Amino acid sequence: MSTSALFVSVISVIALIYQSSLAREENVLIQTQQSASVLPHLSQWFSSSGGFKVVIGNKGVGPAFIKEVNITYDSIHHFNNTDNLFKHIFKTNHSLDSIGSTTSTFKKGYVLPANETIELIKISDPEGINIFRKILNTKSWFYSIEYEDVYGTRWELSSLGDTNVPRRISKD
Incomplete structure (x- = not known):
């Protein structure tokens, strides 16, 4: 039982790190889009x-x-x-x-x-x-x-x- 709990915990941490990475990339894309939407020329x-x-x-x-x-x-x-x-x-x-x-x-x-x-x-x-x-x-x-x-x-x-x-x- 403790082995399966440890395995689930490790998978959860990996999923959390991956999700954080995706959120960071999305944030960069949103900032780029916002900058382009107010670009003076x-x-x-x-x-x-x-x-x-x-x-x-x-x-x-x-x-x-x-x-x-x-x-x-x-x-x-x-x-x-x-x-x-x-x-x-x-x-x-x-x-x-x-x-x-x-x-x-x-x-x-x-x-x-x-x-x-x-x-x-x-x-x-x-x-x-x-x-x-x-x-x-x-x-x-x-x-x-x-x-x-x-x-x-x-x-x-x-x-x-x-x-x-x-x-x-x-x-x-």
């Missing part, structure tokens, strides 16, 4: 619909929490938000003095909801569009935007690569 583009626009959009399924914005203009001027960038461009290019534009602030702390866009700048005047595009084409400008999903996974969208695809930043 930022991209940047230019639009000529209704004027000239510089746009950043979140084409993902979750919000993007902006953690860092770094913009380099003309290789020597560094900005951490779009307001200061456009103020500098308009201040140093007098040909833009009489051109109307609409700008939006994009900086650290901003939250871009899923399927939303932000127009960083919009210029409607055709002459102003030509002048502004010429300035953007003659001066170098690069950006890097770091953002997180709701689980704290960090991503970077940068104009320094060949594509407009965010890359995951490893956690330290």
Whole structure:
């Protein structure tokens, strides 16, 4: 009798260990699915619909929490938000003095909801569009935007690569 009780106990412990292992694997799969269900996906583009626009959009399924914005203009001027960038461009290019534009602030702390866009700048005047595009084409400008999903996974969208695809930043 004691041998059979010992045998049943050993089998029970093995079954418990196996069940715990399966539960751990299931938990990892659930976490992966949850992360994918809230994944933000930022991209940047230019639009000529209704004027000239510089746009950043979140084409993902979750919000993007902006953690860092770094913009380099003309290789020597560094900005951490779009307001200061456009103020500098308009201040140093007098040909833009009489051109109307609409700008939006994009900086650290901003939250871009899923399927939303932000127009960083919009210029409607055709002459102003030509002048502004010429300035953007003659001066170098690069950006890097770091953002997180709701689980704290960090991503970077940068104009320094060949594509407009965010890359995951490893956690330290």
